[in-house]
Amino acid sequence: MVTQTKQNKNLEETWEPKILAFLCNWCSYAGADLAGVSRIQYPPSIRVVRVPCSGRVSPYFIIKGIMDGWDGVIVSGCHPGDCHYLTGNLVARRRFAILKELLEFFGIEPGRVNFMWASAAEGERFANLIKKATRIVKKLGPNTKFSKKW
Amino acid sequence: MSIETENKKIEEEMREVARNLLREKKVNVVIGYTKGTVPLSSTPIIITSENNVDKLIWNNLCYVNLAKYLVPRIPQLIDPEKGDLKVGIVSKGCVGRALVHLSVENQINLKNVKMIGIPCNGIINRKRIEKEIGEKEILELFTSDQDIVVKGKDFEAKYSYDEYINELCKVCKVKSPPKIVDFKDSCLGECQEVKSVDDNFTDVVEFESKATQDKWSYIKEALQSCTRCYACREACPMCYCNLCFVDQNKPIWFEKTTEISDILSFHLIRAMHLAGRCVACGACSSVCPVGIDLNLITRKLEKIVKERFDFISGIDSNKMPPMMDYNMNDREEFMLEE
Numbered sequence: 001m002v003t004q005t006k007q008n009k010n011l012e013e014t015w016e017p018k019i020l021a022f023l024c025n026w027c028s029y030a031g032a033d034l035a036g037v038s039r040i041q042y043p044p045s046i047r048v049v050r051v052p053c054s055g056r057v058s059p060y061f062i063i064k065g066i067m068d069g070w071d072g073v074i075v076s077g078c079h080p081g082d083c084h085y086l087t088g089n090l091v092a093r094r095r096f097a098i099l100k101e102l103l104e105f106f107g108i109e110p111g112r113v114n115f116m117w118a119s120a121a122e123g124e125r126f127a128n129l130i131k132k133a134t135r136i137v138k139k140l141g142p143n144t145k146f147s148k149k150w
Numbered sequence: 151m152s153i154e155t156e157n158k159k160i161e162e163e164m165r166e167v168a169r170n171l172l173r174e175k176k177v178n179v180v181i182g183y184t185k186g187t188v189p190l191s192s193t194p195i196i197i198t199s200e201n202n203v204d205k206l207i208w209n210n211l212c213y214v215n216l217a218k219y220l221v222p223r224i225p226q227l228i229d230p231e232k233g234d235l236k237v238g239i240v241s242k243g244c245v246g247r248a249l250v251h252l253s254v255e256n257q258i259n260l261k262n263v264k265m266i267g268i269p270c271n272g273i274i275n276r277k278r279i280e281k282e283i284g285e286k287e288i289l290e291l292f293t294s295d296q297d298i299v300v301k302g303k304d305f306e307a308k309y310s311y312d313e314y315i316n317e318l319c320k321v322c323k324v325k326s327p328p329k330i331v332d333f334k335d336s337c338l339g340e341c342q343e344v345k346s347v348d349d350n351f352t353d354v355v356e357f358e359s360k361a362t363q364d365k366w367s368y369i370k371e372a373l374q375s376c377t378r379c380y381a382c383r384e385a386c387p388m389c390y391c392n393l394c395f396v397d398q399n400k401p402i403w404f405e406k407t408t409e410i411s412d413i414l415s416f417h418l419i420r421a422m423h424l425a426g427r428c429v430a431c432g433a434c435s436s437v438c439p440v441g442i443d444l445n446l447i448t449r450k451l452e453k454i455v456k457e458r459f460d461f462i463s464g465i466d467s468n469k470m471p472p473m474m475d476y477n478m479n480d481r482e483e484f485m486l487e488e
Contacts, residue, residue, distance in 0.1 A: 059418075059419060059422045060395065060403050060419060063403075063415045063418055063419060064401075064403055064404070064415070067404065067411050067412075067415055080478060080482075081478065087476050090476035090477065090478065090480070091476045093476075093480055093482060093485075094459070094472060094473060094475075094476065094480060095422070095473070096484070097454075097458060097480070097481070097482075097484060098422060098425045098451075098454055098455075098458075098473075099422060100484045101450075101454050101484075102418060102421055102422065102450070102454075103418075104362075105357075105358065105365065105447075105450050106365065106366070106369050106414065106417075106418065107362050107363065107364070107365030107366025107367070107368070107369055107370075108366065108414075109362060110484075114486045115484065115485050115486060116485055116486040116487075117485065125488060128488050129486055129487075129488060132486060132488070133486060145366065146411050146414065147411065148405075148409060148411050148412070149409065149411075
């Protein structure tokens with residue numbers, strides 16, 4: 001019994017969240033690349049999906065991600081006005097605003113879903129934001145509320 | 151004025167307008183409500199001849215949003231020789247709003263639609279009454295003065311009218327269809343000019359102030375009985391996709407189990423789709439076979455688009471709905487910053 005609690009405690013301490021990250025091809029993906037080649041350290045918690053634009057990310061993806069058991073979802077795109085497709089991220093921003101408010105309204109921790117802007121030149125900012133998002137999700141703990149049990 | 155006399159007056163005016171429309175051949179058909187086959191119900195009816203106009207009724211059980219009948223899910227072929235079908239449609243406030251919004255989304259042409267506007271006085275929440283009466287069978291329901299009287303085999307019950315109407319009707323500000331600037335002659339009968347709607351959303355704010363855990367348990371409790379029959383989708387005038395996301399099987403967005411995460415993801419995405427489009431008619435809650443109250447989510451959607459994008463659906467035919475539009479200066483306080 002004692003060993004089990006110890007083990008659980010250990011698990012809690014060493015538990016690292018798994019975060020699904022949708023990065024836009026033109027800015028954030030390149031930003032992540034820059035963070036990599038500049039050897040900036042950030043937590044190895046994200047798994048990257050490269051999308052053509054943050055406007056490509058449908059709320060379905062995010063909800064399905066959480067449902068499939070990811071502890072958090074990140075969507076990152078170009079800064080407003082810098083979109084390769086001119087308005088993709090502006091359209092996406094409206095969607096995200098509504099999704100985030102709805103998640104909060106439904107009582108699902110809104111911290112699990114994070115949206116951010118990071119340009120191709122902002123490797124440092126990208127690393128910092130990933131650090132911050134990981135911290136938020138880690139504080140919330142494993143995703144048990146919304147993930148499918150069977 | 152008591153509700154009965156009000157209803158009688160509405161009914162007579164509505165029939166008069168419908169009769170004139172059909173006689174003058176301004177419309178081919180009139181869509182309206184008629185008496186249902188069981189008490190507590192009223193069914194939609196399509197009338198093509200002025201002799202049948204007396205079949206049209208109005209009472210406080212006409213919950214169906216008739217705008218649904220103008221947006222076939224699979225577009226029908228229009229006979230080029232006969233031209234477009236001209237339709238007269240009995241419109242309470244929310245039907246009018248739905249029609250305006252559908253024309254904004256280019257689903258219908260308001261030129262072919264004549265709204266027979268009526269000042270709606272609220273729809274009775276029959277789910278709530280049925281729940282409170284329990285297993286007993288209701289044989290008759292009518293309004294007298296400010297009360298709803300329910301009669302059965304060996305019981306009679308009275309409910310206050312103001313209390314037992316739909317939650318959405320209690321806060322409804324658009325009782326009769328809105329006047330539209332571009333199509334002045336499309337609205338006959340009672341129509342109102344709506345510039346803006348003042349609403350303080352006290353009911354939503356109250357729910358929002360709860361702790362996350364309380365919200366979760368409330369929502370979970372409320373939606374748990376959902377069997378996902380999609381009656382809410384069928385009744386909604388805004389759900390007209392040719393292939394609904396629930397019917398897609400490549401990829402399957404959520405599985406067909408009754409687990410809470412599957413149910414919730416349906417309701418979440420449904421809510422996402424209706425943001426800035428929902429006209430708050432309450433048809434979804436009225437048709438739910440297990441009596442789930444979706445009004446709270448509906449109200450929340452209204453609040454989001456009102457506060458964020460200053461938009462009210464189905465009022466102005468010239469304003470772009472928020473999800474079809476974008477703006478550089480949107481608020482972005484929810485974005486993650488360093």
